[in-house]
Amino acid sequence: MKSPIKLTKKKGRLNLFFMEMIIVLLFFSIASAVILCSFAGSDKLAKDSRLLESAVFRAQSAAEIYSQNGSLSKTAGMLFPSYTAADGELSRITVPVDGKMYMIMSETSEECGGGILKKLSIIFRNNDGETVYETETGAYISERAVTEFE
Amino acid sequence: MNNGENRRPAGIGTGYLSIMMIFVVLCLTMLAALSYSSATAEKKYSEKSGEYANEYLAADISAKRVLAEIDAIAAEYDDFTDFMFIGELEEVEGTAVRQLPDGVEISWTTPINDRQSISSAVKYSGGGYTVTRWKTVSVSESESKPLNVWSGE
Secondary structure, eight states, rough: OOOOHHHHHHHHHHHHHHHHHHHHHHHHHHHHHHHHHHHHHHHHHHHHHHHEEEEHHHHHHHHHHHHHHHOOHHHHHOTTTTOOSSOOSSSEEEEEEEEEEEEEEEEEEEEEEEEEEEEEEEEEEEESSSEEEEEEEEEEEEHHHHHHEE | OOOSTSSSSOOOOHHHHHHHHHHHHHHHHHHHHHHHHHHHHHHHHHHHHHHHHHHHHHHHHHHHHHHHHHHHHTTOOTTTTHHHHHHHHHTTEEEEEEEETTTTEEEEESSSSSSSSEEEEEEEETTEEEEEEEEHHHHHOOOOSSOOOOOOO
8 A cells, every 4th residue: 555645745746747738729729810910910011011012113104104005995905815805995994913913004194295294003902892003004196206216 | 786776767857858948949039030031031121122112203203394394495495506505405403415516415413212223314405315224333432433433454
């Protein structure tokens, strides 16, 4: 038969172990919750920056194309090969981009004596309707014969 | 004599769990901090890139507006060597006019930000104009001053 003193000592050690385990689990769960929040925040930031980068890249491409041809439907057609231009010139076009956001392009014109100064406003909105990026570009269409870079 | 009763009990002792937990939490915290700082840096870079694109496009529109102003003056003339035409061009703010045997060259600079600007030039001759320069230059950079590189001599 084992001594009752030794049994009490073993039981006490086990209790201490379980107490430590409970404290560790409690602390670990709190720490993991904070760390998981931080990971989720990083993920959201990374997604936002990817969306912004894509919007900036597309806006720059649109600006390059538009400054050459000064036509909204041609710009949309070259940017999005699947886009089918409607009859005639439109002043506003909305195109979905990768299912994550919408590209809204609207055009205004200004008579300048020797030609027309056209402006294209480009706005990217995400699916929640928040503006991701917006910019404006322009094209000058002269009535004269123009040669670009000799 | 060792009869086995004095040996330490098998299994995890008190304190091991705490040490392991501290190690795991430290590792996770470090990873979380690294991923957050990397994501923040990426976001800042994208925002700067977007801001620069905005600044450039705004300067580009301003430069095109100057071109439109010049072209509106040119629309009233057929002869681009006419001194009246040159006189009117010199009144356009920020432009430099250079007379050529067959026409005139107008150049102007539009600031993008405090470091860069768009340098533009158009040449009016014959029945129309030619864009001879439309490029981004550094403000400190002198276009006439060559880079100080070894010429091979």
